Amino acid sequence: MDYILRGISFIFHPLLMPLLGVVFYFSKSPRFIPNEIIWAKILSISILTIALPILLYYLLKTLRRVKSIYLKTTKERIVPLALNCVVILIVIKRIVTPAQIIELYYFFVGILISNMACLLFALLKFKVSIHMIAVSGVFMFFIALSIHFSININGTLALMALILGAVATSRLHVNAHTFKELIIGTLIGALPQLILLSYWL
Template identity: 25%
Template sequence: MNTRFAQFLSALLHPLLMPTIIFSILFYVAPESIQNLELFNGTSRVGMMSLKVGILLLMFLQTFVLPVFCIYALHRFKIIKDLKMETLADRRVPYLVTVAIYTFVAAFFTLKLRQFPEISLILTSIAFSISAVAFISLYWKISAHAVGISGTVGALTGIAIKFGSMTLFYPILATILVAGFLMAARLHLNAHTPAQILAGTVLGLTVSLSVVIFFI
């Protein structure tokens, strides 16, 4: 695999983008999996945007833009040395900050958008996965990319099983294929060992699939 392509893929499929990717697929491929989504989407608007677009934009700002800004600020204040966060020392504080943000986001959606319980449950599972990554990263460099992409596969697969949604078949296949390329990219860049990739995959799949199957 080409190094530049591996770097591009790692950036394009950053773990912090996974919530936006998951819900973009669910909103536009399997909206029936989100209770009341189409009902409220037809009657509610966020400014000039539909409810779907408004929720996705809010989620993108909260789960990607805000954590990235905080991580950049940590770098500017010399709390972390490298934005790539390749060492355990550089990962600990950013992960703790990200856990706090994602916990707040999950609580926000749970309390403010009660008509969409599926959204808050999936976000809670993501927050739990990040918390597990943060704890493990105190001692060992587990792959957050593997956790993120496998969590996406798990969430989509769980929804497909739970709701019998055949429309998710091809998105799931595509996500699995992309996951393979992403994990190969992380190995090519020597960012992780096979054990760290495997651990991340097991964690992401287990948490997301379990939450969807047993709680949604």
């Protein structure tokens, strides 16, 4: 059980959540989007939100700005979160503009707001759960898509609820966060997505 709970934190890592939201969107969207564009978007987002942050992490580790991938202290989180905000801003400006895919545009705007809020908490020396921010944000985006496209994805939403609970349990199990940090992380992830619904739903 210990290995399973620890593994959950890696399987549902925050870096993978934006890509999950994008892939889910393209799989459920009733709009006609050429496959070439879909794959180009997925590849671009994979490079920017997964590969680039990993490379930046190793650069920061080389420069001794971070000690480990777990970013255990709020001080370690500041630079990676600031860089991630820049990465998400690039995605918004270059990859998912509102004129092209408005749903994904506001999805990433929500992610940017969540990242900025998490950065603010880090500057205030409060460690919020980035895992919960990522999973709850995607969960809320899935709910919005089900309403927007009038599709029945109750099974997916139930699975996401289970994943949200599993991630919270995992973070508590490894003593990475307190219950308060998990709750605040969940709110920081979900609320921006919920607030932005009025702009595209």
